[in-house]
Amino acid sequence: MQPVDCAYVRPLLPMLAAEDPDGEAAGTCAAQVRAHLRECVGCRAEAGGFLRAGRALRDAVAARDAAVPDDALQQDLHAAIMARVAEIEWQDGPGHEAVTSAYGPGVLGFARWRRELPWRHVVALGAAAMLLAAIGFWAFGFWLGHGGERDSIWSRQPLQATSTGPLRAVPYAGPRFELLPVGLPIDDQGSAESGVGPGMMGRGRLRTPIDEQLPPPR
Amino acid sequence: MIPNQSFPTPGPLDARGAPGTERWTALPGGLPSQVQALAGDGGVSDAELVRRSLAGQQDPFAALVARYQRRAFWIAFHVLGRAEEARDVCQEAFVRLYRSLDRYDYARSFYTWFYRIVMNLAIDALRKLRSARASSLDDLVAMLPDEREDAAQAPIERDEQNALVWQVLDKLDAKFRAVLVLRDIHGLSCREIAPILKITHATARWRLHRGRQVFREHWDRGQGEA
Numbered sequence: 386m387q388p389v390d391c392a393y394v395r396p397l398l399p400m401l402a403a404e405d406p407d408g409e410a411a412g413t414c415a416a417q418v419r420a421h422l423r424e425c426v427g428c429r430a431e432a433g434g435f436l437r438a439g440r441a442l443r444d445a446v447a448a449r450d451a452a453v454p455d456d457a458l459q460q461d462l463h464a465a466i467m468a469r470v471a472e473i474e475w476q477d478g479p480g481h482e483a484v485t486s487a488y489g490p491g492v493l494g495f496a497r498w499r500r501e502l503p504w505r506h507v508v509a510l511g512a513a514a515m516l517l518a519a520i521g522f523w524a525f526g527f528w529l530g531h532g533g534e535r536d537s538i539w540s541r542q543p544l545q546a547t548s549t550g551p552l553r554a555v556p557y558a559g560p561r562f563e564l565l566p567v568g569l570p571i572d573d574q575g576s577a578e579s580g581v582g583p584g585m586m587g588r589g590r591l592r593t594p595i596d597e598q599l600p601p602p603r
Numbered sequence: 604m605i606p607n608q609s610f611p612t613p614g615p616l617d618a619r620g621a622p623g624t625e626r627w628t629a630l631p632g633g634l635p636s637q638v639q640a641l642a643g644d645g646g647v648s649d650a651e652l653v654r655r656s657l658a659g660q661q662d663p664f665a666a667l668v669a670r671y672q673r674r675a676f677w678i679a680f681h682v683l684g685r686a687e688e689a690r691d692v693c694q695e696a697f698v699r700l701y702r703s704l705d706r707y708d709y710a711r712s713f714y715t716w717f718y719r720i721v722m723n724l725a726i727d728a729l730r731k732l733r734s735a736r737a738s739s740l741d742d743l744v745a746m747l748p749d750e751r752e753d754a755a756q757a758p759i760e761r762d763e764q765n766a767l768v769w770q771v772l773d774k775l776d777a778k779f780r781a782v783l784v785l786r787d788i789h790g791l792s793c794r795e796i797a798p799i800l801k802i803t804h805a806t807a808r809w810r811l812h813r814g815r816q817v818f819r820e821h822w823d824r825g826q827g828e829a
Protein backbone atom coordinates (compact mmCIF):
# COMPACT_ATOMS: atom_id res chain seq x y z
CA MET A 386 0.00 0.00 0.00
CA GLN A 387 1.14 3.49 -0.82
CA PRO A 388 2.48 5.37 2.20
CA VAL A 389 0.41 8.33 3.30
CA ASP A 390 3.00 11.05 2.76
CA CYS A 391 3.01 14.52 1.22
CA ALA A 392 3.12 13.13 -2.31
CA TYR A 393 0.06 11.05 -1.56
CA VAL A 394 -1.85 13.76 0.29
CA ARG A 395 -1.36 16.83 -1.89
CA PRO A 396 -3.39 15.66 -4.90
CA LEU A 397 -6.26 14.74 -2.60
CA LEU A 398 -6.51 18.13 -0.94
CA PRO A 399 -8.82 19.85 -3.43
CA MET A 400 -11.39 17.16 -2.72
CA LEU A 401 -10.72 16.75 0.99
CA ALA A 402 -10.27 20.33 2.09
CA ALA A 403 -13.84 21.27 1.40
CA GLU A 404 -17.19 20.43 2.79
CA ASP A 405 -17.96 16.85 1.99
CA PRO A 406 -21.70 16.53 2.46
CA ASP A 407 -22.04 12.99 1.25
CA GLY A 408 -18.73 11.55 2.23
CA GLU A 409 -17.36 11.28 -1.26
CA ALA A 410 -13.85 11.63 0.07
CA ALA A 411 -14.36 8.79 2.50
CA GLY A 412 -12.94 6.29 0.08
CA THR A 413 -9.56 7.97 0.08
CA CYS A 414 -8.62 6.77 3.58
CA ALA A 415 -9.48 10.16 4.99
CA ALA A 416 -8.51 9.22 8.53
CA GLN A 417 -4.87 8.63 7.60
CA VAL A 418 -4.82 11.78 5.52
CA ARG A 419 -6.13 13.75 8.45
CA ALA A 420 -3.48 12.20 10.66
CA HIS A 421 -0.84 13.35 8.18
CA LEU A 422 -2.31 16.85 8.13
CA ARG A 423 -2.04 17.06 11.91
CA GLU A 424 1.69 16.46 11.64
CA CYS A 425 2.66 18.13 8.37
CA VAL A 426 2.73 21.94 8.35
CA GLY A 427 3.18 22.19 4.58
CA CYS A 428 0.16 20.07 3.72
CA ARG A 429 -1.89 21.82 6.38
CA ALA A 430 -1.11 25.20 4.82
CA GLU A 431 -1.99 23.83 1.44
CA ALA A 432 -5.30 22.47 2.72
CA GLY A 433 -5.97 25.78 4.42
CA GLY A 434 -5.59 27.52 1.10
CA PHE A 435 -8.35 25.38 -0.41
CA LEU A 436 -10.59 25.95 2.57
CA ARG A 437 -10.12 29.72 2.38
CA ALA A 438 -10.73 29.73 -1.36
CA GLY A 439 -13.93 27.75 -0.88
CA ARG A 440 -15.10 30.09 1.86
CA ALA A 441 -14.30 33.13 -0.26
CA LEU A 442 -16.34 31.64 -3.08
CA ARG A 443 -19.38 31.11 -0.89
CA ASP A 444 -19.07 34.54 0.73
CA ALA A 445 -18.80 36.31 -2.59
CA VAL A 446 -21.77 34.44 -3.97
CA ALA A 447 -23.88 35.17 -0.91
CA ALA A 448 -22.97 38.84 -1.08
CA ARG A 449 -24.00 39.16 -4.69
CA ASP A 450 -27.13 37.07 -4.17
CA ALA A 451 -28.25 39.47 -1.47
CA ALA A 452 -28.17 42.31 -3.99
CA VAL A 453 -30.73 40.59 -6.26
CA PRO A 454 -34.34 41.56 -5.45
CA ASP A 455 -35.35 37.93 -5.41
CA ASP A 456 -38.99 38.02 -4.32
CA ALA A 457 -40.12 40.61 -6.83
CA LEU A 458 -38.05 38.95 -9.52
CA GLN A 459 -39.50 35.49 -8.89
CA GLN A 460 -43.06 36.72 -8.89
CA ASP A 461 -42.48 38.53 -12.14
CA LEU A 462 -40.61 35.57 -13.62
CA HIS A 463 -43.43 33.19 -12.78
CA ALA A 464 -45.92 35.38 -14.60
CA ALA A 465 -43.58 35.72 -17.59
CA ILE A 466 -43.02 31.96 -17.86
CA MET A 467 -46.72 31.17 -17.67
CA ALA A 468 -47.49 33.81 -20.28
CA ARG A 469 -44.96 32.22 -22.65
CA VAL A 470 -46.40 28.77 -21.96
CA ALA A 471 -49.91 30.03 -22.65
CA GLU A 472 -48.65 31.19 -26.06
CA ILE A 473 -47.30 27.73 -26.83
CA GLU A 474 -50.47 26.14 -25.55
CA TRP A 475 -52.36 28.22 -28.04
CA GLN A 476 -50.02 27.21 -30.84
CA ASP A 477 -49.50 23.58 -30.20
CA GLY A 478 -50.40 22.24 -26.79
CA PRO A 479 -48.03 20.74 -24.23
CA GLY A 480 -45.32 18.36 -25.22
CA HIS A 481 -45.07 19.52 -28.80
CA GLU A 482 -42.56 21.51 -30.71
CA ALA A 483 -44.28 24.62 -31.82
CA VAL A 484 -43.60 24.85 -35.51
CA THR A 485 -43.90 28.37 -36.71
CA SER A 486 -43.84 27.74 -40.37
CA ALA A 487 -44.64 29.79 -43.40
CA TYR A 488 -46.09 26.59 -44.84
CA GLY A 489 -49.13 26.76 -42.66
CA PRO A 490 -51.10 24.29 -40.60
CA GLY A 491 -50.52 21.29 -42.80
CA VAL A 492 -46.84 21.26 -42.11
CA LEU A 493 -47.49 22.08 -38.50
CA GLY A 494 -49.84 19.16 -38.29
CA PHE A 495 -47.29 16.88 -39.86
CA ALA A 496 -44.57 18.05 -37.51
CA ARG A 497 -46.87 17.37 -34.62
CA TRP A 498 -47.81 13.94 -35.92
CA ARG A 499 -44.16 13.13 -36.46
CA ARG A 500 -43.27 14.38 -32.98
CA GLU A 501 -45.81 12.06 -31.44
CA LEU A 502 -44.17 9.03 -32.99
CA PRO A 503 -41.16 7.57 -31.28
CA TRP A 504 -38.24 7.56 -33.70
CA ARG A 505 -38.16 3.76 -33.94
CA HIS A 506 -41.67 3.83 -35.30
CA VAL A 507 -40.64 6.44 -37.82
CA VAL A 508 -37.77 4.27 -39.00
CA ALA A 509 -40.03 1.20 -39.22
CA LEU A 510 -42.65 3.19 -41.13
CA GLY A 511 -40.05 4.51 -43.54
CA ALA A 512 -38.69 1.02 -44.18
CA ALA A 513 -42.20 -0.34 -44.73
CA ALA A 514 -42.99 2.49 -47.16
CA MET A 515 -39.81 1.81 -49.11
CA LEU A 516 -40.52 -1.91 -49.24
CA LEU A 517 -44.07 -1.29 -50.45
CA ALA A 518 -42.80 1.14 -53.06
CA ALA A 519 -40.26 -1.41 -54.26
CA ILE A 520 -42.88 -4.16 -54.52
CA GLY A 521 -45.27 -1.80 -56.27
CA PHE A 522 -42.62 -0.68 -58.70
CA TRP A 523 -41.67 -4.23 -59.49
CA ALA A 524 -45.33 -5.27 -59.96
CA PHE A 525 -45.97 -2.32 -62.20
CA GLY A 526 -42.96 -3.13 -64.30
CA PHE A 527 -43.99 -6.77 -64.38
CA TRP A 528 -47.49 -5.79 -65.44
CA LEU A 529 -46.26 -3.48 -68.17
CA GLY A 530 -43.33 -5.26 -69.52
CA HIS A 531 -43.28 -8.93 -68.57
CA GLY A 532 -42.70 -11.30 -71.48
CA GLY A 533 -39.19 -10.42 -72.50
CA GLU A 534 -37.81 -8.41 -75.32
CA ARG A 535 -40.54 -9.38 -77.82
CA ASP A 536 -43.37 -7.97 -75.74
CA SER A 537 -41.50 -5.25 -74.09
CA ILE A 538 -43.34 -2.04 -74.21
CA TRP A 539 -40.22 -0.43 -75.63
CA SER A 540 -39.89 -2.80 -78.53
CA ARG A 541 -43.43 -2.60 -79.96
CA GLN A 542 -44.45 -0.83 -83.08
CA PRO A 543 -46.17 2.49 -82.68
CA LEU A 544 -49.97 2.46 -82.51
CA GLN A 545 -51.52 2.89 -85.89
CA ALA A 546 -53.85 5.58 -84.79
CA THR A 547 -53.61 9.26 -84.44
CA SER A 548 -54.09 10.64 -81.05
CA THR A 549 -53.95 14.14 -79.71
CA GLY A 550 -52.73 12.91 -76.37
CA PRO A 551 -51.97 9.88 -74.31
CA LEU A 552 -54.58 7.13 -74.17
CA ARG A 553 -56.27 6.55 -70.88
CA ALA A 554 -56.47 2.90 -70.05
CA VAL A 555 -58.79 1.54 -67.37
CA PRO A 556 -57.46 -1.88 -66.53
CA TYR A 557 -59.61 -4.56 -64.95
CA ALA A 558 -57.23 -4.66 -62.07
CA GLY A 559 -54.47 -2.48 -60.86
CA PRO A 560 -54.06 1.23 -61.08
CA ARG A 561 -55.25 3.33 -63.96
CA PHE A 562 -52.51 4.22 -66.32
CA GLU A 563 -51.79 6.15 -69.40
CA LEU A 564 -50.59 4.57 -72.59
CA LEU A 565 -48.34 6.63 -74.68
CA PRO A 566 -48.78 5.70 -78.33
CA VAL A 567 -46.26 2.90 -78.46
CA GLY A 568 -48.48 0.34 -80.16
CA LEU A 569 -50.58 -2.09 -78.22
CA PRO A 570 -52.79 -4.43 -80.24
CA ILE A 571 -56.26 -3.03 -79.77
CA ASP A 572 -59.39 -4.99 -80.67
CA ASP A 573 -62.60 -3.61 -82.13
CA GLN A 574 -64.13 -3.42 -78.69
CA GLY A 575 -61.55 -0.92 -77.76
CA SER A 576 -59.78 -3.34 -75.46
CA ALA A 577 -56.06 -3.44 -75.37
CA GLU A 578 -54.23 -6.65 -74.74
CA SER A 579 -50.81 -5.85 -73.53
CA GLY A 580 -49.80 -9.47 -73.49
CA VAL A 581 -48.18 -9.16 -70.18
CA GLY A 582 -48.71 -10.98 -66.97
CA PRO A 583 -51.19 -13.58 -65.96
CA GLY A 584 -54.92 -13.18 -65.45
CA MET A 585 -56.54 -9.87 -65.95
CA MET A 586 -53.52 -7.89 -65.05
CA GLY A 587 -52.64 -7.28 -68.65
CA ARG A 588 -56.04 -6.27 -69.95
CA GLY A 589 -57.24 -2.77 -70.07
CA ARG A 590 -60.05 -0.99 -71.79
CA LEU A 591 -59.24 2.11 -73.69
CA ARG A 592 -61.47 5.06 -73.20
CA THR A 593 -60.24 7.71 -75.46
CA PRO A 594 -61.55 10.09 -78.05
CA ILE A 595 -59.84 7.95 -80.68
CA ASP A 596 -62.23 5.00 -80.17
CA GLU A 597 -63.77 5.85 -83.57
CA GLN A 598 -60.44 5.81 -85.31
CA LEU A 599 -59.30 2.45 -84.04
CA PRO A 600 -57.44 0.44 -86.58
CA PRO A 601 -59.23 -2.61 -88.03
CA PRO A 602 -58.92 -5.74 -85.91
CA ARG A 603 -56.13 -8.05 -86.83
CA MET B 604 -53.10 34.46 1.80
CA ILE B 605 -50.96 31.52 2.76
CA PRO B 606 -47.37 32.52 3.42
CA ASN B 607 -44.72 31.12 1.13
CA GLN B 608 -44.11 27.54 2.01
CA SER B 609 -40.88 25.75 1.61
CA PHE B 610 -40.87 23.19 -1.14
CA PRO B 611 -42.22 20.17 0.71
CA THR B 612 -41.10 17.27 -1.45
CA PRO B 613 -37.39 17.78 -1.31
CA GLY B 614 -35.22 16.47 -4.05
CA PRO B 615 -31.76 15.43 -2.98
CA LEU B 616 -30.78 19.05 -3.31
CA ASP B 617 -33.08 20.31 -0.69
CA ALA B 618 -32.76 17.50 1.77
CA ARG B 619 -29.24 18.59 2.50
CA GLY B 620 -30.30 21.89 3.97
CA ALA B 621 -27.00 23.57 3.20
CA PRO B 622 -26.98 26.93 4.96
CA GLY B 623 -28.75 29.62 3.04
CA THR B 624 -30.28 27.36 0.44
CA GLU B 625 -33.85 27.44 1.80
CA ARG B 626 -34.45 30.66 -0.07
CA TRP B 627 -33.75 28.84 -3.31
CA THR B 628 -36.55 26.39 -2.68
CA ALA B 629 -39.31 28.67 -1.43
CA LEU B 630 -42.33 29.09 -3.67
CA PRO B 631 -42.64 32.47 -5.36
CA GLY B 632 -45.20 34.89 -4.01
CA GLY B 633 -48.41 35.95 -5.67
CA LEU B 634 -49.38 32.49 -6.96
CA PRO B 635 -53.04 31.73 -7.64
CA SER B 636 -54.31 29.83 -4.60
CA GLN B 637 -54.92 26.55 -6.44
CA VAL B 638 -51.38 26.62 -7.91
CA GLN B 639 -49.96 27.46 -4.52
CA ALA B 640 -51.83 24.55 -2.97
CA LEU B 641 -50.74 22.13 -5.69
CA ALA B 642 -47.09 23.22 -5.60
CA GLY B 643 -47.03 23.00 -1.83
CA ASP B 644 -48.73 19.61 -1.67
CA GLY B 645 -46.06 17.10 -0.70
CA GLY B 646 -48.37 14.27 -1.73
CA VAL B 647 -48.25 15.35 -5.36
CA SER B 648 -44.96 14.29 -6.91
CA ASP B 649 -43.21 16.07 -9.77
CA ALA B 650 -43.99 13.11 -12.01
CA GLU B 651 -47.68 13.44 -11.17
CA LEU B 652 -47.55 17.12 -12.07
CA VAL B 653 -45.97 16.20 -15.40
CA ARG B 654 -48.71 13.65 -16.03
CA ARG B 655 -51.45 16.15 -15.27
CA SER B 656 -49.79 18.82 -17.41
CA LEU B 657 -49.74 16.41 -20.33
CA ALA B 658 -53.43 15.81 -19.79
CA GLY B 659 -53.85 19.43 -20.76
CA GLN B 660 -54.17 21.14 -17.40
CA GLN B 661 -52.32 24.37 -16.83
CA ASP B 662 -52.24 24.57 -13.03
CA PRO B 663 -50.03 21.48 -12.57
CA PHE B 664 -47.45 22.96 -14.90
CA ALA B 665 -47.65 26.27 -13.06
CA ALA B 666 -47.02 24.28 -9.88
CA LEU B 667 -43.92 22.67 -11.44
CA VAL B 668 -42.70 26.12 -12.39
CA ALA B 669 -43.34 27.35 -8.88
CA ARG B 670 -41.39 24.46 -7.38
CA TYR B 671 -38.33 24.82 -9.57
CA GLN B 672 -38.11 28.37 -10.85
CA ARG B 673 -36.10 29.75 -7.95
CA ARG B 674 -33.49 27.04 -8.04
CA ALA B 675 -33.32 27.24 -11.82
CA PHE B 676 -32.86 30.97 -11.71
CA TRP B 677 -30.15 30.82 -9.06
CA ILE B 678 -28.20 28.07 -10.74
CA ALA B 679 -28.27 30.06 -13.96
CA PHE B 680 -27.34 33.18 -12.04
CA HIS B 681 -24.32 31.56 -10.46
CA VAL B 682 -23.16 30.15 -13.76
CA LEU B 683 -23.67 33.43 -15.60
CA GLY B 684 -23.18 36.04 -12.90
CA ARG B 685 -25.91 38.22 -14.38
CA ALA B 686 -29.52 38.43 -13.30
CA GLU B 687 -30.94 39.47 -16.65
CA GLU B 688 -29.35 36.59 -18.55
CA ALA B 689 -30.22 34.14 -15.78
CA ARG B 690 -33.83 35.21 -16.05
CA ASP B 691 -33.84 34.55 -19.77
CA VAL B 692 -32.23 31.16 -19.30
CA CYS B 693 -34.75 30.23 -16.64
CA GLN B 694 -37.68 31.25 -18.80
CA GLU B 695 -36.33 29.44 -21.84
CA ALA B 696 -35.69 26.33 -19.74
CA PHE B 697 -39.35 26.15 -18.75
CA VAL B 698 -40.45 26.71 -22.33
CA ARG B 699 -38.26 23.81 -23.45
CA LEU B 700 -39.49 21.73 -20.58
CA TYR B 701 -43.07 22.38 -21.59
CA ARG B 702 -42.41 21.45 -25.17
CA SER B 703 -40.70 18.22 -24.28
CA LEU B 704 -42.89 17.08 -21.41
CA ASP B 705 -44.02 14.06 -23.41
CA ARG B 706 -40.42 12.86 -23.50
CA TYR B 707 -40.17 12.73 -19.73
CA ASP B 708 -39.00 9.35 -18.53
CA TYR B 709 -41.05 8.61 -15.42
CA ALA B 710 -38.41 6.18 -14.22
CA ARG B 711 -35.94 9.03 -13.74
CA SER B 712 -35.94 11.95 -11.39
CA PHE B 713 -37.56 15.06 -12.66
CA TYR B 714 -35.05 17.49 -11.25
CA THR B 715 -32.09 15.82 -12.97
CA TRP B 716 -33.84 16.10 -16.27
CA PHE B 717 -34.92 19.65 -15.71
CA TYR B 718 -31.56 20.85 -14.36
CA ARG B 719 -29.91 19.38 -17.40
CA ILE B 720 -32.02 21.67 -19.54
CA VAL B 721 -31.13 24.62 -17.31
CA MET B 722 -27.42 23.84 -17.28
CA ASN B 723 -27.22 23.34 -21.02
CA LEU B 724 -28.84 26.70 -21.61
CA ALA B 725 -26.77 28.42 -18.93
CA ILE B 726 -23.46 27.06 -20.20
CA ASP B 727 -24.37 28.01 -23.76
CA ALA B 728 -25.30 31.50 -22.61
CA LEU B 729 -22.05 31.79 -20.67
CA ARG B 730 -20.01 30.86 -23.72
CA LYS B 731 -21.90 33.33 -25.87
CA LEU B 732 -21.53 36.02 -23.26
CA ARG B 733 -17.80 35.41 -23.09
CA SER B 734 -17.19 35.41 -26.79
CA ALA B 735 -19.19 38.63 -27.09
CA ARG B 736 -17.23 40.15 -24.25
CA ALA B 737 -13.94 38.91 -25.64
CA SER B 738 -14.54 40.57 -28.97
CA SER B 739 -15.74 43.83 -27.50
CA LEU B 740 -13.73 44.50 -24.37
CA ASP B 741 -10.53 42.56 -24.17
CA ASP B 742 -8.52 44.74 -26.50
CA LEU B 743 -9.65 47.81 -24.67
CA VAL B 744 -8.93 46.37 -21.25
CA ALA B 745 -5.45 45.33 -22.33
CA MET B 746 -4.66 48.92 -23.23
CA LEU B 747 -5.74 50.36 -19.90
CA PRO B 748 -3.12 50.86 -17.20
CA ASP B 749 -3.45 48.47 -14.29
CA GLU B 750 -5.19 50.45 -11.58
CA ARG B 751 -3.93 48.17 -8.89
CA GLU B 752 -0.35 49.23 -9.39
CA ASP B 753 -1.09 52.45 -7.54
CA ALA B 754 -3.24 50.83 -4.88
CA ALA B 755 -1.95 50.87 -1.35
CA GLN B 756 -0.75 47.66 0.21
CA ALA B 757 -3.67 47.75 2.64
CA PRO B 758 -5.53 44.45 3.11
CA ILE B 759 -8.19 44.16 0.49
CA GLU B 760 -11.67 45.06 1.53
CA ARG B 761 -14.51 42.62 1.64
CA ASP B 762 -16.07 44.07 -1.51
CA GLU B 763 -12.81 43.72 -3.33
CA GLN B 764 -12.45 40.17 -2.11
CA ASN B 765 -15.86 39.37 -3.48
CA ALA B 766 -15.17 41.15 -6.73
CA LEU B 767 -12.00 39.11 -7.06
CA VAL B 768 -13.94 35.88 -6.64
CA TRP B 769 -16.30 36.86 -9.44
CA GLN B 770 -13.41 37.81 -11.65
CA VAL B 771 -11.91 34.40 -11.03
CA LEU B 772 -15.22 32.69 -11.75
CA ASP B 773 -15.41 34.64 -14.98
CA LYS B 774 -12.02 33.32 -15.99
CA LEU B 775 -12.86 29.74 -15.15
CA ASP B 776 -13.66 27.40 -18.02
CA ALA B 777 -17.42 26.86 -18.33
CA LYS B 778 -17.21 23.15 -17.58
CA PHE B 779 -15.30 23.73 -14.35
CA ARG B 780 -17.53 26.58 -13.36
CA ALA B 781 -20.63 24.45 -13.88
CA VAL B 782 -19.36 21.76 -11.50
CA LEU B 783 -18.15 24.31 -8.97
CA VAL B 784 -21.52 26.06 -8.95
CA LEU B 785 -23.49 22.85 -8.58
CA ARG B 786 -21.25 21.38 -5.93
CA ASP B 787 -19.73 24.19 -3.91
CA ILE B 788 -22.59 26.66 -4.13
CA HIS B 789 -25.67 24.51 -4.56
CA GLY B 790 -24.41 21.53 -2.61
CA LEU B 791 -25.13 18.75 -5.09
CA SER B 792 -23.00 15.63 -4.90
CA CYS B 793 -20.92 14.48 -7.85
CA ARG B 794 -23.36 11.58 -8.26
CA GLU B 795 -26.16 14.09 -8.77
CA ILE B 796 -24.06 16.37 -10.95
CA ALA B 797 -22.95 13.67 -13.37
CA PRO B 798 -26.34 12.97 -14.99
CA ILE B 799 -27.20 16.67 -15.04
CA LEU B 800 -24.08 17.43 -17.08
CA LYS B 801 -24.27 14.12 -18.93
CA ILE B 802 -20.82 13.09 -17.78
CA THR B 803 -19.59 10.15 -15.75
CA HIS B 804 -19.20 10.28 -12.01
CA ALA B 805 -15.42 10.06 -12.42
CA THR B 806 -15.43 13.00 -14.82
CA ALA B 807 -17.59 15.02 -12.46
CA ARG B 808 -15.10 14.35 -9.66
CA TRP B 809 -12.16 15.19 -11.85
CA ARG B 810 -13.72 18.45 -12.99
CA LEU B 811 -14.49 19.39 -9.42
CA HIS B 812 -10.93 18.58 -8.39
CA ARG B 813 -9.43 20.51 -11.26
CA GLY B 814 -11.97 23.33 -10.98
CA ARG B 815 -11.11 23.90 -7.33
CA GLN B 816 -7.42 23.84 -8.15
CA VAL B 817 -7.75 26.35 -10.96
CA PHE B 818 -10.07 28.54 -8.93
CA ARG B 819 -7.61 28.59 -6.08
CA GLU B 820 -4.63 29.32 -8.33
CA HIS B 821 -6.36 32.33 -9.86
CA TRP B 822 -7.65 33.46 -6.51
CA ASP B 823 -4.22 33.23 -4.86
CA ARG B 824 -2.68 35.10 -7.74
CA GLY B 825 -5.37 37.78 -7.55
CA GLN B 826 -4.77 38.26 -3.87
CA GLY B 827 -1.04 38.46 -4.41
CA GLU B 828 -1.55 41.19 -6.97
CA ALA B 829 -3.85 43.20 -4.75
Ligand SMILES: [Zn+2]
Nearest residue numbers: 390391425428
Ligand atom coordinates in the same frame (compact mmCIF):
# COMPACT_ATOMS: atom_id res chain seq x y z
ZN1 LIG C 1 2.68 16.68 4.05
